[in-house]
Amino acid sequence: MTxxxxxxxxxxxxxxxxxxxxxxxxxxxxxxxSTVMECAKLVSEIMIxxxxxSEILTFDDNSEQIPPIVYGxxxxxxNPNGKTILFYNHYDVQPPEPIELWDDDPFSGKIDGNxxxxxxxxxxxxxxxxxxxAVEYFLKEVGDVPCNVKFIVEGEEEIGSxxxxxxLTKYRKxxxxxxxxxxxxxxxxxxxxxxxxxxxxxxxxxLNVKCANADLHSSLAVLVENPAWRIVHALKTIRDENGxxxxxxxxxxxxxxxxxxxxxxxxxDFDISDFKKNYELTKIFNENDIEKIKKASVGxxxxxxxxxxxxxxxxxxxxxLPSTAMAKLDFRLVPNMIPQKQFQLLREHLYKxxxxxxxxxxxxxxxxxxxxxxxxxxxxxxxxxxxxYGKVVKSISSAGTGPMWxxxxxxxxxxxxxxxxxxxxxxxxxxxxxxxxxxxxxxxxIGNIIEKFGxxxx
Amino acid sequence: MTxxxxxxxxxxxxxxxxxxxxxxxxxxxxxxxSTVMECAKLVSEIMIxxxxxSEILTFDDNSEQIPPIVYGxxxxxxNPNGKTILFYNHYDVQPPEPIELWDDDPFSGKIDGNxxxxxxxxxxxxxxxxxxxAVEYFLKEVGDVPCNVKFIVEGEEEIGSxxxxxxLTKYRKxxxxxxxxxxxxxxxxxxxxxxxxxxxxxxxxxLNVKCANADLHSSLAVLVENPAWRIVHALKTIRDENGxxxxxxxxxxxxxxxxxxxxxxxxxDFDISDFKKNYELTKIFNENDIEKIKKASVGxxxxxxxxxxxxxxxxxxxxxLPSTAMAKLDFRLVPNMIPQKQFQLLREHLYKxxxxxxxxxxxxxxxxxxxxxxxxxxxxxxxxxxxxYGKVVKSISSAGTGPMWxxxxxxxxxxxxxxxxxxxxxxxxxxxxxxxxxxxxxxxxIGNIIEKFGxxxx
Numbered sequence: 034m035t036x037x038x039x040x041x042x043x044x045x046x047x048x049x050x051x052x053x054x055x056x057x058x059x060x061x062x063x064x065x066x067s068t069v070m071e072c073a074k075l076v077s078e079i080m081i082x083x084x085x086x087s088e089i090l091t092f093d094d095n096s097e098q099i100p101p102i103v104y105g106x107x108x109x110x111x112n113p114n115g116k117t118i119l120f121y122n123h124y125d126v127q128p129p130e131p132i133e134l135w136d137d138d139p140f141s142g143k144i145d146g147n148x149x150x151x152x153x154x155x156x157x158x159x160x161x162x163x164x165x166x167a168v169e170y171f172l173k174e175v176g177d178v179p180c181n182v183k184f185i186v187e188g189e190e191e192i193g194s195x196x197x198x199x200x201l202t203k204y205r206k207x208x209x210x211x212x213x214x215x216x217x218x219x220x221x222x223x224x225x226x227x228x229x230x231x232x233x234x235x236x237x238x239x240l241n242v243k244c245a246n247a248d249l250h251s252s253l254a255v256l257v258e259n260p261a262w263r264i265v266h267a268l269k270t271i272r273d274e275n276g277x278x279x280x281x282x283x284x285x286x287x288x289x290x291x292x293x294x295x296x297x298x299x300x301x302d303f304d305i306s307d308f309k310k311n312y313e314l315t316k317i318f319n320e321n322d323i324e325k326i327k328k329a330s331v332g333x334x335x336x337x338x339x340x341x342x343x344x345x346x347x348x349x350x351x352x353x354l355p356s357t358a359m360a361k362l363d364f365r366l367v368p369n370m371i372p373q374k375q376f377q378l379l380r381e382h383l384y385k386x387x388x389x390x391x392x393x394x395x396x397x398x399x400x401x402x403x404x405x406x407x408x409x410x411x412x413x414x415x416x417x418x419x420x421x422y423g424k425v426v427k428s429i430s431s432a433g434t435g436p437m438w439x440x441x442x443x444x445x446x447x448x449x450x451x452x453x454x455x456x457x458x459x460x461x462x463x464x465x466x467x468x469x470x471x472x473x474x475x476x477x478x479i480g481n482i483i484e485k486f487g488x489x490x491x
Numbered sequence: 492m493t494x495x496x497x498x499x500x501x502x503x504x505x506x507x508x509x510x511x512x513x514x515x516x517x518x519x520x521x522x523x524x525s526t527v528m529e530c531a532k533l534v535s536e537i538m539i540x541x542x543x544x545s546e547i548l549t550f551d552d553n554s555e556q557i558p559p560i561v562y563g564x565x566x567x568x569x570n571p572n573g574k575t576i577l578f579y580n581h582y583d584v585q586p587p588e589p590i591e592l593w594d595d596d597p598f599s600g601k602i603d604g605n606x607x608x609x610x611x612x613x614x615x616x617x618x619x620x621x622x623x624x625a626v627e628y629f630l631k632e633v634g635d636v637p638c639n640v641k642f643i644v645e646g647e648e649e650i651g652s653x654x655x656x657x658x659l660t661k662y663r664k665x666x667x668x669x670x671x672x673x674x675x676x677x678x679x680x681x682x683x684x685x686x687x688x689x690x691x692x693x694x695x696x697x698l699n700v701k702c703a704n705a706d707l708h709s710s711l712a713v714l715v716e717n718p719a720w721r722i723v724h725a726l727k728t729i730r731d732e733n734g735x736x737x738x739x740x741x742x743x744x745x746x747x748x749x750x751x752x753x754x755x756x757x758x759x760d761f762d763i764s765d766f767k768k769n770y771e772l773t774k775i776f777n778e779n780d781i782e783k784i785k786k787a788s789v790g791x792x793x794x795x796x797x798x799x800x801x802x803x804x805x806x807x808x809x810x811x812l813p814s815t816a817m818a819k820l821d822f823r824l825v826p827n828m829i830p831q832k833q834f835q836l837l838r839e840h841l842y843k844x845x846x847x848x849x850x851x852x853x854x855x856x857x858x859x860x861x862x863x864x865x866x867x868x869x870x871x872x873x874x875x876x877x878x879x880y881g882k883v884v885k886s887i888s889s890a891g892t893g894p895m896w897x898x899x900x901x902x903x904x905x906x907x908x909x910x911x912x913x914x915x916x917x918x919x920x921x922x923x924x925x926x927x928x929x930x931x932x933x934x935x936x937i938g939n940i941i942e943k944f945g946x947x948x949x
Contacts, residue, residue, distance in 0.1 A: 063807035128809050134705065192807055233710070237808040246771035247592065250919040251821050252691070252890035254734075254795035255787045256766070256775045261796035261818075262730060269727040272720060274845075276712075308714070313704035317714045329713045337712035338719035339811050341801040345819065349521035349650055350695040350854045351586050352821050352892070353797050353919055360719075361803065363709050363810050387732075396808045432710035434810070461708040461811055 037170035037480040041473050048166050048476070049149060049469060051079055053142035055124070055158040056151035062100060062125035062192045069100050069188055072124045076161070076186050080105045083169035085184065090204060092196050100125065100188025102200050104207070107168055107182045109487065117181035118486050119210035121440065121448070122161040123190035126153035127461045134463035148466045156460035157216050159467035160452045160475075161186060164214070167479035179487025183210055190216065193237060193397025194436040201443040212410040212486065213440050214479070218452025220471050221426060222307050226418045226478070229450035230411060231331075231403030231430030232437040234366030236375050237339075237396035240264060243357045248344070251352040260358035261343035267388045268360060271379075272336040276318055278364075280382040283334070286370045290332060293406045294429045298327050301426055311457050331430040335365040361396075365434065372398025402438035402448070403430055410447045413485055418451055421478040451478065495628035495938040499931050506624050506934070507607060507927060509537055511600035513582070513616040514609035520558060520583035520650045527558050527646055530582045534619070534644050538563045541627035543642065548662060550654050558583065558646025560658050562665070565626055565640045567945065575639035576944050577668035579898065579906070580619040581648030584611035585919045592921035606924045614918035615674050617925035618910045618933075619644060622672070625937035637945025641668055648674065651695060651855025652894040659901040670868040670944065671898050672937070676910025678929050679884060680765050684876045684936070687908035688869060689789075689861030689888030690895040692824030694833050695797075695854035698722060701815045706802070709810040718816035719801035725846040726818060729837075730794040734776055736822075738840040741792070744828045748790060751864045752887045756785050759884055769915050789888040793823040819854075823892065830856025860896035860906070861888055868905045871943055876909055879936040909936065 060072035073089060080087035085105040092099045103124065109115060129139030129152045137143050139152045149159070164184070171178050185208060189195050201208060219227045242260040249257060272278055290298070303326055309317060319325040339362065344355035366375060376395050383391055404411065406429065418425045437448045453475035459465045518530035531547060538545035543563040550557045561582065567573060587597030587610045595601050597610045607617075622642070629636050643666060647653050659666060677685045700718040707715060730736055748756070761784055767775060777783040797820065802813030824833060834853050841849055862869065864887065876883045895906045911933035917923045 063805070063809060127811075128803065128805065130803060130805070130809075131706065191809075235810070237810070239808075244772070247917065247920045247922075248589065249770065250891060251793075251795045251797055252823060252892070253770075254793040255791040255823065255890055256777075256784060257770065257772060258734075258774070258776070259796055261799045262726075262732075262734075264799075265723050265726045265796070266732050268720075268723045274720075274724050276716075276720075312707065312711075312715065314702070314715060316716070318716070326714065333713040335709075335712040337709040337810075337812055338717055338723070338801065339709055339809055339813070340803040341719045341722075341799050341813075341816065342804040343796065343799040345586065345588065345798040346800040346817070347521070347586065347588070350697075350819060350821065351521060351588075351649075351797055351919075352693070352695070352795075353585075354795055355797070355799075358799065359804070361808060363808065365710060365713065432713055433708065434710070459705065461809075462705045464705075 035477055035481045036174050036484060037167060038477055040170040040173060041477050045469065045473060048162055048472065049144060052149060052158060052162045055162065056142035056153050057140055059140045060125045060188065061128050062189050063128050065098065069125060073101050073103050073188055076103045076124050080165060080184065083165050084172040085165065085168060090200070092200060099196050103186040105184030107172070107178050109179060109181050110177045112179060112487055115180050116486055116489060117183060117210040118483060119183040119185060119208065119213045120164040121213050122164065122186045122216045123157045123188065124161070124186050125188045125191050127191050131463065136464055147469050149469060150464060150466045152465055154465050154467040155454040155458045156465065157190065159472060160217050160454065163453050163472055163476040164479055167476050167483060171480060171483060179484050182483065183208065190435065193235065193399060195397060197436045198439045201439050205443060208444055210444060210446055212446050213444065213448040214482065215437065215448050215450035216435060217454050218450045219454050219456050221456050222304060224422060225424045225426050226422050226451055227426045227428050228411070228415055228418060229428045229431045230406060232401060232435045233430060233432060234370055234372060234399050234401035235434035236364040236366060236372040236398045238362050238376065238379065239394040239396055240267065240360045240362065241357065241392045241394070242390060245354070245356045248356050249354040251354045254354050257354060259354055261355055263390065264343065264358040264360050267383060267391050268338070270386045276335070278334060278336050280378050282378055283375065287367055288369050297406055297427055297429050298331060301327055301428060303327050303330065330432050331428055332367050334367055337363045339363050366401050368401045368403055371400060399434055399436055400438040402441050404441070404447045404449065408447045411449055413489060414449045414451050414482055417478055417481040417485055420481060421474055493935055493939045494632050494942060495625060496935055498628040498631060499935050503927065503931060506620055506930065507602060510607060510616060510620045513620065514600035514611050515598055517598045518583045518646065519586050520647050521586050523556065527583060531559050531561050531646055534561045534582050538623060538642065541623050542630040543623065543626060548658070550658060557654050561644040563642030565636050567637060567639050568635045570637060570945055571639070573638050574944055574947060575641060575668040576941060577641040577643060577666065577671045578622040579671050580622065580644045580674045581615045581646065582619070582644050583646045583649050585649050589921065594922055605927050607927060608922060608924045610923055612923050612925040613912040613916045614923065615648065617930060618675050618912060621911050621930055621934040622937055625934050625941060629938060629941060637942050640941065641666065648893065651693065651857055653855060655894045656897045659897050663901060666902055668902060668904055670904050671902065671906040672940065673895065673906050673908035674893065675912050676908045677912050677914050679914050680762060682880065683882045683884050684880050684909055685884045685886050686869070686873055686876060687886045687889045688864060690859060690893045691888060691890060692828055692830060692857050692859035693892035694822040694824060694830040694856045696820050696834065696837065697852040697854055698725065698818045698820065699815065699850045699852070700848060703812070703814045706814050707812040709812045712812050715812060717812055719813055721848065722801065722816040722818050725841060725849050726796070728844045734793070736792060736794050738836050740836055741833065745825055746827050755864055755885055755887050756789060759785055759886060761785050761788065788890050789886055790825050792825055795821045797821050824859050826859045826861055829858060857892055857894055858896040860899050862899070862905045862907065866905045869907055871947060872907045872909050872940055875936055875939040875943055878939060879932055
């Protein structure tokens with residue numbers, strides 16, 4: 034029984050109400066909507082209501098375009114010189130498109146039994162609320178927190194945390210802490226929290242080609258090059274049909290798995306049939322090699338086409354030779370790949386393969402990060418998660434990306450993922466949801482981590 | 492001096508006003524708008540005002556979705572058993588997209604000096620009005636026409652004339668004629684009308700792939716196939732970087748050029764630098780081989796990507812693994828390729844190359860057609876065009892497509908292209924326009940053809 038457990042139960046309706054409030058402010062950072070700032074203010078208000086000192090940190094007075102960081106802090110009265118835990122979250126969300134595939138408004142916050150729906154329900158507004166509430170319940174129960182607590186809630190996570198590195202550098206002293214709880218954490222199909230100790234890196238680029246000065250009649254295709262064909266022929270040189278990246282020297286900087294990382298991978302499991310069933314897939318890569326699949330999940334690089342556009346895309350046919358074609362690609366990176374360096378390799382690849390006419394744009398880049406498996410804070414989080422859920426899975430890295438590398442480098446402390454996001458909760462997809470039962474259990478688990486961290490030696 | 496010449500000059504304002512009226516009814520057949528039917532009625536009204544008997548022919552009482560044919564007829568009083576000329580035109584237009592690239596509303600009909608702007612200004616409302624007016628002016632000047640005149644104005648030309656074959660079969664007797672003036676005709680950069688004697692064929696298809704049941708987080712790309720990559724890898728097997736189609740047996744049925752066709756090609760010219768300048772192109776295929784360029788224009792096959800769509804296409808990045816990808820392709824065909832047979836070759840190609848997961852849809856198909864170079868009606872049109880313009884170019888085929896094959900086969904008579912469309916008038920592109928000076932000259936030329944055809948022996 035944790036200190037906050039009874040409040041987690043009795044105040045769940047207020048928690049879900051505030052989560053609905055958060056979901057209903059569409060904070061799509063990719064679209065630079067004014068509601069992004071509105072959401073930052075709401076987060077700050079909710080913190081203050083919870084007894085957390087909060088302020089809105091801007092990056093630069095002259096750059097109103099850059100979403101602020103919502104900062105929160107509670108100093109322990111009983112243990113002011115003890116350890117400090119920092120919760121890292123974000124209030125921005127992915128674009129809701131394709132909107133027609135949502136059963137309700139993407140920002141409805143609709144509750145249906147154990148489920149709460151909407152863009153950001155899990156990623157990351159659901160995670161954020163569990164942490165704010167764990168602190169609030171502590172303050173209500175005992176009038177104090179057992180360790181110092183800080184919050185960083187950023188507004189650019191979904192667009193590659195473009196300014197987080199600068200924010201961390203600028204506010205390094207303010208953000209000083211001993212450990213970071215990462216912005217998300219998955220719960221797998223067997224109700225086990227996945228304690229994740231790393232993030233892959235990411236490089237997002239856009240390719241654009243222009244051929245003629247306007248869309249032309251397609252009868253001219255006999256003489257005029259088609260930009261969509263240029264994009265197709267450029268793309269096919271980047272990745273083969275089995276998913277292998279064909280760019281020269283692309284894999285050079287990748288560091289091998291450490292022995293303890295390989296041990297960790299061995300202990301993980303992966304339910305292929307469950308995974309396939311959930312996404313209605315007829316096959317996945319390396320289906321007959323479970324070790325390959327597990328290694329790829331935590332340490333495999335990818336080249337993903339996230340967007341493709343040229344010409345006429347409506348109903349029926351239009352015999353047009355498009356003037357432009359566009360492709361968006363994202364590449365997952367692993368330790369020790371440097372996004373800017375990989376971008377140069379891609380640029381050189383396109384040049385050497387005769388695609389100088391393709392304009393290559395760097396959209397964003399983040400390096401990968403992995404926290405050592407045997408770190409003390411990792412063990413603490415693991416024990417708290419076992420107390421709540423009975424069992425855990427430890428993973429050396431998420432398949433996804435976040436700015437963990439910057440935290441680890443600038444604040445010089447371990448970062449651990451633990452959270453309430455059900456593995457199949459459709460984050461980044463239509464009909465994203467959060468499970469209220471997992472929100473409750475994870476709030477409780479976060480309370481336990483705060484409690485145990487207060488006890489741990491400085 | 493032709494019979495109608497003075498009226499062509501004095502009534503040009505009424506002509507342009509009626510052309511504006513036609514442009515302002517957006518008759519985009521691809522979108523199945525109700526305005527398609529509205530435009531058919533307007534064409535019929537304009538014919539009746541001009542003294543042409545007109546009726547609206549429907550394909551089938553049960554199929555309201557199919558645009559009707561506007562039929563027009565004037566029987567010669569002085570020569571009722573003489574020859575019959577048939578004008579083939581269409582009242583439907585291409586979609587105006589991308590709309591943001593138009594300087595004005597695509598359906599404005601705005602007049603600026605010698606230019607009249609709007610979708611359909613040249614293709615095909617501009618051409619249609621010259622023919623109606625030539626007949627009207629004859630009736631006004633002499634109270635008769637020297638030969639019988641018929642009009643077929645269809646509403647599905649821009650979507651592959653899907654039902655024209657059936658219309659021609661059903662109304663074969665009504666449409667009986669001795670020669671057809673085709674729906675368009677180009678005027679080149681040296682003010683020479685191009686008398687075109689053929690059309691390429693066309694096969695339009697759509698490729699669709701679905702991988703997962705919804706858009707996924709792109710971190711899953713390590714396990715889940717991406718439909719955009721499937722489309723890219725399928726497309727790259729269809730055409731190489733030089734434009735050559737790689738589908739097995741694709742070129743088998745193509746008939747060689749006849750000696751008289753090769754003569755005709757030799758006499759044509761092609762201004763490479765003018766062409767490149769007009770479309771702001773840095774290069775074209777086979778730039779250093781003018782003979783290849785000329786042969787390709789009239790007799791080359793193509794594979795053109797007219798549309799490409801997958802995933803997130805808005806500003807910035809979204810780390811999404813799309814659930815679907817789509818490509819639209821059009822293939823220009825030449826005599827004696829059969830669209831349905833070529834479609835089967837494409838299907839087999841995709842199957843044999845491992846793309847059974849790609850759904851292949853037949854959108855439309857039309858065979859190619861060429862009228863013999865030495866036909867009598869060709870000579871008559873040529874002499875009339877020389878009288879008006881001083882010089883002509885004779886081309887064995889347009890680079891574009893139309894249902895000439897059906898006319899030639901079902902009505903069993905020659906079809907010749909002669910018209911008022913300036914070569915660079917941006918048909919199918921933003922800011923399409925027609926030149927009023929060419930409309931006047933071509934109306935006069937059409938009048939001359941009617942006059943001479945009335946004199947020619949049955």
